[in-house]
Amino acid sequence: MTMLNNDFLALTLANQDALVPFQFTFPQGDAFVEDTGILRLEPNVPSTVNLVVSVGIHGNETGPIELVNQLVTSILDGRVSLNVRLLILIGNPVAANVGKRFCEVNLNRLFNGAWQQYDGFESKRAARLEKAIEDFFAPVANDAQQMKLHYDLHTAIRGSVHEKFVVYPFVKDGIYNQEQLGFLAASGIDAVLLSHQPTTTFSYYSHAVHGAHAFTVELGKVFPFGENDLTRFADLKQSLIVLFEQGVLAQSEWSSMNVFRVLDSLIKDDDSYVLNIADDVRNFTQFEAGYRLAHSNKSDYHIEQSGDAIVFPNTNLPIGQRAGLMVRLIDPSALKLG
Ligand SMILES: O=C(O)CCC(=O)N[C@@H](CCC(=O)O)C(=O)O
Numbered sequence: 001m002t003m004l005n006n007d008f009l010a011l012t013l014a015n016q017d018a019l020v021p022f023q024f025t026f027p028q029g030d031a032f033v034e035d036t037g038i039l040r041l042e043p044n045v046p047s048t049v050n051l052v053v054s055v056g057i058h059g060n061e062t063g064p065i066e067l068v069n070q071l072v073t074s075i076l077d078g079r080v081s082l083n084v085r086l087l088i089l090i091g092n093p094v095a096a097n098v099g100k101r102f103c104e105v106n107l108n109r110l111f112n113g114a115w116q117q118y119d120g121f122e123s124k125r126a127a128r129l130e131k132a133i134e135d136f137f138a139p140v141a142n143d144a145q146q147m148k149l150h151y152d153l154h155t156a157i158r159g160s161v162h163e164k165f166v167v168y169p170f171v172k173d174g175i176y177n178q179e180q181l182g183f184l185a186a187s188g189i190d191a192v193l194l195s196h197q198p199t200t201t202f203s204y205y206s207h208a209v210h211g212a213h214a215f216t217v218e219l220g221k222v223f224p225f226g227e228n229d230l231t232r233f234a235d236l237k238q239s240l241i242v243l244f245e246q247g248v249l250a251q252s253e254w255s256s257m258n259v260f261r262v263l264d265s266l267i268k269d270d271d272s273y274v275l276n277i278a279d280d281v282r283n284f285t286q287f288e289a290g291y292r293l294a295h296s297n298k299s300d301y302h303i304e305q306s307g308d309a310i311v312f313p314n315t316n317l318p319i320g321q322r323a324g325l326m327v328r329l330i331d332p333s334a335l336k337l338g
C-alpha cells in the first residue's frame with residue numbers, strides 16, 4: 001500500500017473500514033499508517049512534545065478534516081518541517097463518506113470505555129481510537145518532562161455568538177493550564193467552556209486517562225467537503241505550524257477570551273422533550289431569569305440567572321443524551337491557574 005500524492009484523507013476515505021498497516025519515510029522522519037485514519041509521524045530528532053490532532057470524530061464536520069489534511073500533506077512533501085511526535089486521527093471515515101454526523105451511535109459519546117455498552121462499528125472505532133492514543137503516549141507515559149497534547153477539532157451544527165470556542169474537559173483539581181489558554185487565544189479561540197463533570201468525549205478521555213492537555217475545539221459551522229472557507233482557520237493553522245516546526249506553544253493574552261462555567265447538562269429525558277428556542281438560535285444565546293427553556297412530561301427547566309446561555313442545543317438524539325449545555329460567563333481572574 002502507498003499514499004498517493006501524500007493525501008491521507010483520500011487514502012482514508014477510500015479505505016473507510018480498515019487498512020493494512022504500512023510505513024514510509026518523509027523528509028523529517030518515519031510515517032506509520034497504523035489503520036484507516038490513523039497516521040503516526042515520528043521525527044528523526046528527539047522531541048518532548050507528543051501531539052494528537054483528531055478531526056472528523058463527527059463525519060460531517062469537514063472543515064477541520066480539510067485543514068489537517070493540508071497540513072499533513074505539507075509535512076510529507078517537506079514544505080512544513082516536523083520536529084514533534086504527531087498522531088493524526090480521522091475519526092469516522094464511514095460517516096464522512098456519507099456526509100453524516102454519525103451512522104449508528106454518536107462516536108463522541110463512546111469514549112472513556114463507554115463503547116463497551118454499545119454494539120456496531122462506531123463502538124469498535126472508539127475502542128480503536130483509544131488504543132491508538134494509548135500506544136502513542138505509552139513510550140512517554142511516565143516521563144514528566146514530556147508534554148502530552150490532544151486537540152480534537154470539530155465544527156458546530158449552529159451558528160455561534162463566539163465563532164470559535166473550546167470545551168475544557170472537567171479537571172478534578174480545578175486548576176487550568178495558563179500556557180494552554182495562551183495557546184488557544186493565539187489560535188483564534190474566542191471562548192472557553194469549563195466542564196462541570198466527567199464525560200464520555202474524546203478530549204475528556206485523553207485528559208482523564210493519559211493526563212494530556214486535551215480540548216474539544218469548535219471552529220465554526222459545519223459545511224460539506226469543498227465548501228469550507230479554510231482562511232477562517234488561519235490563526236489555528238499558524239499556531240499548529242509553529243508547534244510542528246519549533247515544538248513551541250504560540251502565546252497570546254488569554255484573558256481577552258470569554259470564559260464560561262458549565263452550569264448544567266440538559267438531558268433529553270423523554271420523547272416529549274422540547275427546547276423552547278427557534279431553530280436559528282445561535283450558541284451562547286442568553287436568556288432572562290425564569291424563562292422556561294426546556295420541558296417534557298417528566299421535567300421542566302427554567303433559567304436560573306439572567307444572562308445564562310445555551311450551547312449545543314439539539315433534541316434530535318436518543319433519550320438519555322445531552323440536549324444542550326447551560327453556561328454562565330465568569331470573571332477569568334477568578335480561575336485557579338497552573
Ligand atoms: O453543534 C453541536 O450541537 C455539536 C458540535 C459538537 O460535535 N460538539 C461536541 C462537543 C464535545 C464536548 O462537549 O467536549 C459534541 O457534541 O460531541
Ligand SMILES: [Zn+2]
Pocket residue numbers: 057058061154155
Ligand atoms: Zn463534533
